Amino acid sequence: xxxxxxxxxxxxxxxxxxxxxxxxxxxxxxxxxxxxxxxxxxxxxxxxxxxxxxxxxxxxxxxxxxxxxxxxxxxxxxxxxxxxxxxxxxxxxxxxxxxxxxxxxxxxxxxxxxxxxxxxxxxxxxxxxxxxxxxxxxxxxxxxxxxxxxxxxxxxxxxxxxxxxxxxxxxxxxxxxxxxxxxxxxxxxxxxxxxxxxxxxxxxxxxxxxxxxxxxxxxxxxxxxxxxxxxxxx
Ligand SMILES: Nc1nc2c(nc(Br)n2[C@@H]2O[C@H](CO)[C@@H](O)[C@H]2O)c(=O)[nH]1
Numbered sequence: 001x002x003x004x005x006x007x008x009x010x011x012x013x014x015x016x017x018x019x020x021x022x023x024x025x026x027x028x029x030x031x032x033x034x035x036x037x038x039x040x041x042x043x044x045x046x047x048x049x050x051x052x053x054x055x056x057x058x059x060x061x062x063x064x065x066x067x068x069x070x071x072x073x074x075x076x077x078x079x080x081x082x083x084x085x086x087x088x089x090x091x092x093x094x095x096x097x098x099x100x101x102x103x104x105x106x107x108x109x110x111x112x113x114x115x116x117x118x119x120x121x122x123x124x125x126x127x128x129x130x131x132x133x134x135x136x137x138x139x140x141x142x143x144x145x146x147x148x149x150x151x152x153x154x155x156x157x158x159x160x161x162x163x164x165x166x167x168x169x170x171x172x173x174x175x176x177x178x179x180x181x182x183x184x185x186x187x188x189x190x191x192x193x194x195x196x197x198x199x200x201x202x203x204x205x206x207x208x209x210x211x212x213x214x215x216x217x218x219x220x221x222x223x224x225x226x227x228x229x230x231x232x233x234x
Contacts, residue, residue: 002075004042005060011039012080013049013056015232017225018069018087020181022046022061028088028225029059045072055233062087066155066184070115073188084195086133086228087185088221090203091153091177094170098149098202100210103224104176105129105137106198108152109183112166116187127155127186130195136234137199137227144223146201151176153200155183167206177202199228 001008019025025046029036033050040047040060047060060076062069069087076082091104098104109127116125134150141148154175156162162178170178182198189196201224204211 002079004045004071005040005047005075005079006042007039007047007080009080011049012047012060012076012082013058014081014083015055015057016076016082016085017057017059017228018062018072018085018185019059020062020064020089024221025059025061031222032225032229033057033059052229053233057229057232058082062181065180066114066157069181070184070188073185077188077192077194082194084133084232085185085189086196086232087182087198087200088224088228089179089181089198089200090221091179091200093177093202093205094167094175094207096207098176098205099147100202100205100212102147102149102202103141103144103227104153104200104202105134105141105148105150106153106182106200107134107150109155109186109198110152110170110175111155111157111183113157114155114184114187116184125187127183127190129186129197130189133195133197133231137197137231139234140227140230144227146223149176153182153198154178156180178206197228197231199224
């Protein structure tokens, strides 16, 4: 049991999938895991542990934003010894060829700041995915219906009032999409020698304004979860 997670020692698997939304953790656990058991509900941030094809998996909400993800990822790593952490989330598309419902495998995650900025100070650390996980996810994605993109994303601190000047430079430099968690997950995985990857479904588009209704956001992410699970155990 930690400050924010009520799970008992051993309740959390070495492989952890981290959706932002605890209800997506519940849905993914019920849909993909066998014998899923709720191992955390402190502050409503649900976590479930079960098995997928005989492999033990925990699916645990991270909350929205890097400060929230940082709390859960730190405790999952340091108190429960999680070794593989895969964010399964949604993002906003930023390139013309990135469409709603596409999947993005985040090779890198740029940001204006992260909870690790206090450690890095003026050093621009490059948060990047574990190559083995990324390669396995790319292979797994070949068998899926969704179009998959591999490249850099932007982990923002805000959902509203983003700086307009940033958008133009991010698109110019090939940033595929924006979300609010991956950069800190990658910082922590590098710091503690763990494997991390973010597999994202494009649920809205910054240029076209298109967005998936919330019920579809929760349900139409099956490809993303399957890619994450296949990559984790490849
Ligand atoms: N900042 C930002 N976050 C987004 C966007 N689209 C999505 Br889905 N997100 C993610 O969804 C949540 C906000 O709705 C956060 O956890 C983000 O990771 C977007 O256009 N902008």
